[in-house]
Amino acid sequence: MSYLISVLTAAEVYTLLVLSANLQWGTLGMVTLSTAGFAGIGAYGAIYAARFFGPSSLLPFCISMILPAVISLLVFRLVIKFKGIYLIAVSLAIQYCLENAFASWMGVTRGALGITGVRASLLGQAYSGDLAVLAIASVVVISALVLSNTVFYRGHYGLVLRSIREDEIAARSLGITPRTLQSITFVASSVMAGLGGALLAAHLDFVNPSVFSLGESLALLAGVIVGGRGSMVGSILGAVVLVVLPEMLRFLPLPTATFADLRQALFGLMLVLFLITRPKGLVPETNFLRQFYARS
Amino acid sequence: MLLQLLVNGLILGSYYSLVSVPLFLLFATTRVLLISLAGVVVILAYTFQILVQLTHTYWLATLGTIPVCIVVLLGILYAVHYPLERRKADPDTHLIAAFATLIILEHLVYLAIGPDTVLVPAGSAISVGGMTIKILNVILVAVFAGAWFGLEFLMRRTWFGRTLNAVASDLELTQLLGVQTRRLVLLSIVLSSILLSVVVSFVVLDTGVDAYSGLTLVLPGLMSLVVGGGSRMGSVIIGSFCIGLLSQLVLYFAPTAWQTGLTYAVLLIVMLSKPGGLATNIAWKHEV
Numbered sequence: 218m219s220y221l222i223s224v225l226t227a228a229e230v231y232t233l234l235v236l237s238a239n240l241q242w243g244t245l246g247m248v249t250l251s252t253a254g255f256a257g258i259g260a261y262g263a264i265y266a267a268r269f270f271g272p273s274s275l276l277p278f279c280i281s282m283i284l285p286a287v288i289s290l291l292v293f294r295l296v297i298k299f300k301g302i303y304l305i306a307v308s309l310a311i312q313y314c315l316e317n318a319f320a321s322w323m324g325v326t327r328g329a330l331g332i333t334g335v336r337a338s339l340l341g342q343a344y345s346g347d348l349a350v351l352a353i354a355s356v357v358v359i360s361a362l363v364l365s366n367t368v369f370y371r372g373h374y375g376l377v378l379r380s381i382r383e384d385e386i387a388a389r390s391l392g393i394t395p396r397t398l399q400s401i402t403f404v405a406s407s408v409m410a411g412l413g414g415a416l417l418a419a420h421l422d423f424v425n426p427s428v429f430s431l432g433e434s435l436a437l438l439a440g441v442i443v444g445g446r447g448s449m450v451g452s453i454l455g456a457v458v459l460v461v462l463p464e465m466l467r468f469l470p471l472p473t474a475t476f477a478d479l480r481q482a483l484f485g486l487m488l489v490l491f492l493i494t495r496p497k498g499l500v501p502e503t504n505f506l507r508q509f510y511a512r513s
Numbered sequence: 514m515l516l517q518l519l520v521n522g523l524i525l526g527s528y529y530s531l532v533s534v535p536l537f538l539l540f541a542t543t544r545v546l547l548i549s550l551a552g553v554v555v556i557l558a559y560t561f562q563i564l565v566q567l568t569h570t571y572w573l574a575t576l577g578t579i580p581v582c583i584v585v586l587l588g589i590l591y592a593v594h595y596p597l598e599r600r601k602a603d604p605d606t607h608l609i610a611a612f613a614t615l616i617i618l619e620h621l622v623y624l625a626i627g628p629d630t631v632l633v634p635a636g637s638a639i640s641v642g643g644m645t646i647k648i649l650n651v652i653l654v655a656v657f658a659g660a661w662f663g664l665e666f667l668m669r670r671t672w673f674g675r676t677l678n679a680v681a682s683d684l685e686l687t688q689l690l691g692v693q694t695r696r697l698v699l700l701s702i703v704l705s706s707i708l709l710s711v712v713v714s715f716v717v718l719d720t721g722v723d724a725y726s727g728l729t730l731v732l733p734g735l736m737s738l739v740v741g742g743g744s745r746m747g748s749v750i751i752g753s754f755c756i757g758l759l760s761q762l763v764l765y766f767a768p769t770a771w772q773t774g775l776t777y778a779v780l781l782i783v784m785l786s787k788p789g790g791l792a793t794n795i796a797w798k799h800e801v
Contacts, residue, residue, distance in 0.1 A: 242605070248605045248608070295781060295784075295785055298785070298788045299784075299788060301604060302540075302546050302604070302608075302735075302738070302739065303739055303788070305546070305608065306735060306736055306738070306739035307739075307781065307784060309732065309735070309736070310736065310777040310778075310780055310781050310784075311777075311781065313773055313774065313777045314774045314777045314778050314781070316773075316774075317770075317771060317772075317773045317774025317775075317777075318774055320770070321770040321771050321774065435609075435612050438609055438612075439609065439613070442606070442609055475624050478620040478623045478624050479620070479624060481616055481620045482616070482617050482620035482621050482624065484616065485613045485614070485615075485616030485617035485620070486613075486617055488609075488610075488613040488616075489592075489593055489610055489613045489614060489617070492597060492602070492606055492609065492610045492613070493593075493596045493597060493600065493610075496597070496600050496602050496606055
């Protein structure tokens with residue numbers, strides 16, 4: 218039972234993180250490799266805040282949203298200047314800066330040693346059980362899904378964003394101001410990543426820089442690909458695949474010493490096969506023009 | 514100390530250049546950012562070690578790794594990227610596929626060889642004016658200078674170089690003009706394989722490579738492509754030296770623990786002021 222709760226919590230946390238990556242890639246059309254770094258800012262920010270404000274307070278979780286929001290607002294001014302491989306390289310540089318800060322800022326992060334007992338420090342001793350984390354993650358993820366669905370996927374704002382993604386010049390000619398809308402979405406995505414990072418730290422009960430590494434950013438992009446770019450249901454499915462697939466491979470009769478590496482290699486292979494056979498993901502994005510005409 | 518750091522930066526710049534040029538050649542011809550080269554680097558390192566054990570000759574072992582590199586690169590293109598191209602996948606999908614390929618290669622190599630670092634210690638160090646320089650690194654810089662001279666000749670004076678420059682500037686137009694890009698891809702794979710085999714041999718003889726360290730060599734190469742500008746081979750090499758020198762010079766002001774973060778932070782500031790790259794015009798960025 219405890220194992221199932223753990224897998225379910227992980228799936229929920231990853232839903233939030235994949236949703237964040239999908240908002241940037243699927244909705245804004247910006248591929249960035251720094252989602253895990255923003256999740257790390259949220260996680261470390263929440264843990265550090267909990268030292269001052271104490272557990273069982275909402276403030277650490279608020280900090281896990283505010284801190285990435287402020288930093289992403291600054292970062293946005295930089296990333297918006299770039300496209301294609303330039304954007305990827307810039308986001309990679311940001312991810313490396315953040316990873317280096319997590320690994321070297323010993324006073325806050327304890328570096329590679331990591332921080333243990335995260336649940337108790339964030340949620341308090343009374344709520345540090347598996348079920349409590351699952352309940353909190355459920356509330357947060359459902360709220361994020363409802364909000365995303367209303368604002369970014371089905372609403373007028375979502376349609377405008379997708380029109381910017383498809384043809385920015387045409388959108389400008391219609392009187393849309395892309396920068397403001399893009400920056401709001403970028404910040405919203407970072408807020409989700411930060412909150413997801415704090416929840417991930419609570420779920421793992423431990424945090425160190427490797428939890429928010431480049432590999433994790435790539436895994437989140439893989440979740441977006443598997444689920445479907447620009448699709449909210451796809452984000453949920455992508456996260457489920459991201460969590461459940463490695464767990465399923467756990468039951469294969471593989472030698473213990475080589476298990477972790479064989480699992481990763483199989484994961485990579487499945488990803489490549491998926492990209493070739495289903496490039497639009499499990500749930501392709503809805504044709505937004507059809508959606509627009511249906512509305513009007 | 515500053516002089517030692519400068520020399521170290523130049524050596525590092527030579528290493529990064531020999532990686533960024535293959536990345537540039539392959540990107541110019543395929544429009545795929547082959548980050549999976551990091552996995553190829555690891556495979557080449559292990560091949561080099563085996564060949565050194567068999568032949569006891571470094572240059573022969575380096576020559577032996579070239580066909581292996583060609584086969585692996587062709588394998589990656591035909592198994593992963595060409596099927597994606599047929600399905601009209603966008604560059605982002607290619608990039609994720611390249612990362613997935615890297616994951617496969619790295620872990621398969623780890624399964625085959627284990628956690629050991631591939632290191633064939635060679636050569637000694639000399640002391641010049643208070644600086645310590647490995648003879649191996651002096652040879653590396655000389656090899657790089659020779660390679661640069663040869664590449665510049667190739668790019669300016671031959672059909673391959675001129676066509677490659679045209680393809681790098683406008684792929685669709687050159688295809689419309691009847692240039693067979695597949696032939697160009699094959700030539701750039703051969704050239705990239707030669708350069709990669711050389712740089713991997715030097716890395717194995719100098720610091721060593723383990724199953725997961727390919728990215729530490731390839732990612733600065735990728736950043737060089739962007740920092741330099743990427744439209745011409747020369748600008749990519751300038752980008753490589755900027756990163757190499759910068760990553761050493763930050764050590765003059767900050768502890769080693771902050772080296773990576775500070776290097777990339779400075780690069781971000783530079784890119785903010787020159788988004789098109791340090792050594793190119795801005796037009797190419799928009800085209801890509």
